[in-house]
Amino acid sequence: MKIDQTNIDIIRELKQGKRSFKKIADKLEITENTVRSRVNKLQEEGVLEICGLVDPDMLPGHRVVIIGIKLSEMNLVEKGEEISRLRGVIHTNVVTGRFDLLIMVMFKKEFGLLEFYTEEIAKINGVRSVETFVVYKSYNLKVPYIF
Template sequence: MKIDDTNINIIRELKEGKKPFKKIADKIGVTENTVRARVLKLQEEGVLEFCGLVDPEKLPGHRSVIVGIKLSETNLVEKGKEISRLKGVVSVSVVTGRYDLMVMVLFKEGFDLLEFYTNEISKIHGINSVETFVVYKSYNLKVPYIF
């Protein structure tokens, strides 16, 4: 699917949540049917997804952490997929730099860093080292609620 300026404008209008297609159409200068068809196509192609997102800082007992992982193996994509299925994992990115993977993890009361490392990360073979970055304050961070 080709992502053109109209698609980008529609996505931009939806960044704060779903809004009436008529309002979007009027603002960007296309018909309501064009917006409806484009949104449907963007969803079918996996470009756009509607979901409820939360700010972890506003949820009592919740915290977000970023974990840098250095692997002893070169199968980054496979390990990334494996780690993405662990409890608490919001996202995994294959990156450049001193880490191979950067993992965003959401914690709540009863499931914290110790449980994550001992019960989840310990299941993954081929991890050479990890470094934890506790997020004390974030801006524009919204994540799906995964618990």
């Protein structure tokens, strides 16, 4: 699918979340049907997903952690996909640098770092080492609520 400037403008307008297609159409000077059909096509193609996001700093008892993972194997994509399905994982990235993967994980009172390592990461073969970065304060971070 070709992403043109109109698609980008629509996506930018959807950043406000509950903005109506009519208001977007009026602002961009296109028809409401054009907005609707383009949004539907962007969703069908997997380019756009409309969902509610939360600021983890505003959720009592929740914490976000970034974890760097070194693997003993070079099947980065396969391990990245496997780790992305673990409980608490918000997103997984295959990266360059001293780690093979960087993941962002959300915790809550009943599911913390210890549980994540002993119940989730322990399931993954080929993890050589991990390094944890606790996020004390984030800016502009909005994530899907996964619990």
